[in-house]
């Protein structure tokens with residue numbers, strides 16, 4: 269009896285520890301409602317909370333370990349220290365003071381006056397301080413200041429390599445010459461989190477992907493314009509091994525994270541659902557009901573042209589405005605009867621009626 273009880277206790281502890289580990293991995297904080305749906309996907313910074321648990325992700329280099337960034341264009345330059353920079357850049361420093369980096373770096377600097385701060389990102393500044401208009405003498409993140417993008421990103425990756433950025437090299441954004449600073453502005457706290465270049469993640473993405481952001485304005489859309497979702501719920505902008513920068517291996521796996529009931533298992537599966545949700549839905553917005561790519565019944569008839577109910581309308585009277593309107597055009601069309609179009613668990617459900 270006692271052994272049994274102890275065994276149960278151990279099992280409960282194991283289960284609790286497991287649950288905690290999972291919770292810690294997926295959810296940085298407890299949340300409710302929509303937030304709960306959000307935190308099910310691995311966050312883009314899934315390494316930040318527990319780097320050791322993520323393959324290949326070493327701890328973000330701490331501010332106390334900050335090294336002066338390498339600037340191949342100014343090999344002879346030496347560090348001059350923050351005080352020299354801020355003597356000329358007082359205004360930039362004022363904006364910078366409220367950011368994650370500044371808070372951490374200033375604390376580290378107070379503890380050890382030799383810590384790199386500005387120069388941890390901008391590289392050694394002696395040549396630039398002597399001649400501020402000399403191109404390339406300082407690592408600048410603006411397009412026309414002569415610093416190659418590779419030098420810019422390596423400055424950040426010196427501390428932020430790995431984890432969510434494991435696939436940065438070769439990613440579509442890297443190949444298209446984006447720099448970290450296209451999405452991030454560490455010089456000012458413009459967004460609540462993530463040091464985004466605009467007020468929010470969605471606005472940041474919309475600077476280039478206006479078309480996609482626009483699709484979310486269509487009549488059917490997930491609540492992204494309402495601020496309850498972000499592009500990064502489904503995409504990792506830093507690069508992924510899957511197509512379209514999706515955070516999961518397949519489209520369906522992404523959808524299941526929030527629409528778990530569509531995963532099944534189903535006694536009777538509908539083949540196109542299992543294959544790809546995008547056979548019938550679009551992820552970014554649709555002017556059809558329920559994000560459909562085409563209205564029912566045309567949607568269904570793209571594949572079902574030889575059903576027991578023939579495809580064609582035989583007479584004008586069968587149209588929705590006619591004397592004997594066809595049931596496929598009434599109500600919800602095919603889904604009036606085939607209501608369980610995503611799959612059915614009812615013994616009488618092979619035709620997805622119930």
Ligand code: HEC
Pocket residue numbers: 311312313314316421424425428432433436441446447448449450451452462469472500505506
């Ligand atoms: C296309 C836009 C884009 C580019 C380019 C980009 N990021 Fe990000 N980054 C984001 C967004 C959006 C987030 C917020 C993600 C979230 O909240 O899940 C983020 C989050 C982060 C974070 C904080 C969370 C974490 O992952 O630890 C760091 C650090 C970061 N990015 C570093 C970089 C570096 C370094 C580069 C360049 C190599 C870079 N980013 C390039 C959009 C981008």
Ligand code: HEC
Pocket residue numbers: 348349352353354355356357386387390392393394396397398400401402406407408409410413
């Ligand atoms: C003697 C004054 C002076 C000092 C010291 C100085 N800067 Fe500058 N810096 C300037 C001026 C002036 C410009 C603008 C040059 C131009 O537009 O041609 C500039 C430009 C820059 C830029 C490029 C801005 C852009 O357009 O992208 C960066 C980055 C920068 N400074 C960082 C630093 C850092 C970091 C330090 C310390 C290591 C530093 N500066 C020290 C005067 C100074």
Ligand code: HEC
Pocket residue numbers: 350353354357360361364369385386387388389390409410449450452453454455
């Ligand atoms: C975490 C890395 C990082 C640190 C630390 C940092 N900067 Fe910057 N800095 C950047 C990036 C990235 C940009 C480009 C911002 C943009 O896109 O406008 C930038 C831009 C600038 C510019 C150009 C004007 C502007 O605001 O865009 C100046 C000047 C500058 N930094 C000076 C400094 C000084 C002085 C310090 C130290 C007090 C400092 N930076 C610390 C990353 C950094």
Ligand code: HEC
Pocket residue numbers: 316328329330331333334335368369372388389423424425426427428448449452454461462463464
């Ligand atoms: C000296 C190391 C170091 C360098 C260089 C550095 N960072 Fe960071 N960065 C950190 C640390 C430490 C944090 C805070 C811990 C964390 O969020 O993982 C941080 C946080 C961030 C965050 C998250 C901020 C937030 O409020 O959520 C972003 C985004 C980021 N860095 C982007 C950049 C970009 C872009 C560059 C290059 C311009 C850069 N960092 C350069 C060390 C560095």
Ligand code: HEC
Pocket residue numbers: 440441444446450451469472473474475476477499500503504505511512513514
């Ligand atoms: C500075 C411009 C810029 C910003 C900002 C930007 N992107 Fe991109 N993105 C591009 C370019 C360029 C491509 C290459 C394909 C193209 O031409 O559309 C691309 C491609 C993509 C793709 C398609 C990937 C593929 O394999 O087809 C996705 C998904 C994407 N971006 C998501 C995002 C997200 C999410 C954000 C915000 C965090 C973002 N982008 C911010 C420029 C940008």
Ligand code: HEC
Pocket residue numbers: 470473474477480481484490492497498499500501502503512514519522546551552
């Ligand atoms: C609900 C998940 C989800 C959200 C939220 C989402 N996307 Fe996508 N996105 C996808 C899927 C799935 C694909 C793949 C489409 C395909 O394979 O045809 C995709 C494809 C893309 C593409 C490349 C293909 C194309 O249609 O041009 C871009 C660019 C893109 N998304 C950008 C964004 C941007 C920007 C945002 C935020 C405004 C965003 N996405 C929000 C799921 C999402």
Ligand code: HEC
Pocket residue numbers: 302305306309488489490491497501502519522523524525526527545546549550551557558559560
């Ligand atoms: C991060 C969570 C999340 C992910 C991932 C996600 N969704 Fe959604 N989806 C939502 C939320 C929230 C709603 C709105 C639910 C509501 O209003 O009751 C929604 C609504 C929908 C709707 C109904 C829209 C309407 O107008 O009635 C469809 C269809 C849908 N999602 C399909 C998809 C597909 C397909 C994918 C994968 C590409 C996907 N979802 C991924 C959160 C998500």
Ligand code: HEC
Pocket residue numbers: 520523524527530531538540541542544545546547548549558560564600603609610
């Ligand atoms: C064969 C076409 C088809 C495929 C494939 C499909 N759906 Fe649907 N889906 C529909 C139709 C039709 C509706 C509208 C049903 C209605 O009007 O009641 C719908 C509605 C939805 C809704 C909103 C109503 C609800 O049932 O919650 C969500 C969410 C949804 N689909 C998610 C998904 C996901 C996730 C996938 C992939 C696993 C998927 N769908 C694949 C046809 C499809």
Ligand code: HEC
Pocket residue numbers: 538539540547548564567568569570571572602603606609618619620
């Ligand atoms: C992308 C193609 C495609 C679309 C779109 C599609 N289906 Fe299907 N459907 C299939 C396939 C493939 C099967 C499996 C056929 C089989 O097993 O012989 C199937 C099976 C079915 C079955 C069961 C047939 C049987 O013989 O048991 C019904 C009922 C059905 N679909 C209804 C619908 C309805 C209603 C819609 C529209 C909401 C729809 N389908 C949209 C491809 C599609």
Ligand code: HEC
Pocket residue numbers: 565568569572574575576577595596601602603604605606619
């Ligand atoms: C009034 C109800 C109703 C409507 C509306 C309806 N169906 Fe059916 N459907 C049925 C019934 C009942 C069966 C089963 C017949 C059987 O099992 O013998 C069936 C069978 C099917 C089958 C499987 C048998 C076959 O012929 O291959 C498919 C596929 C199908 N329907 C597709 C559709 C499509 C597509 C639409 C819309 C264009 C539609 N149905 C509209 C009631 C309906």
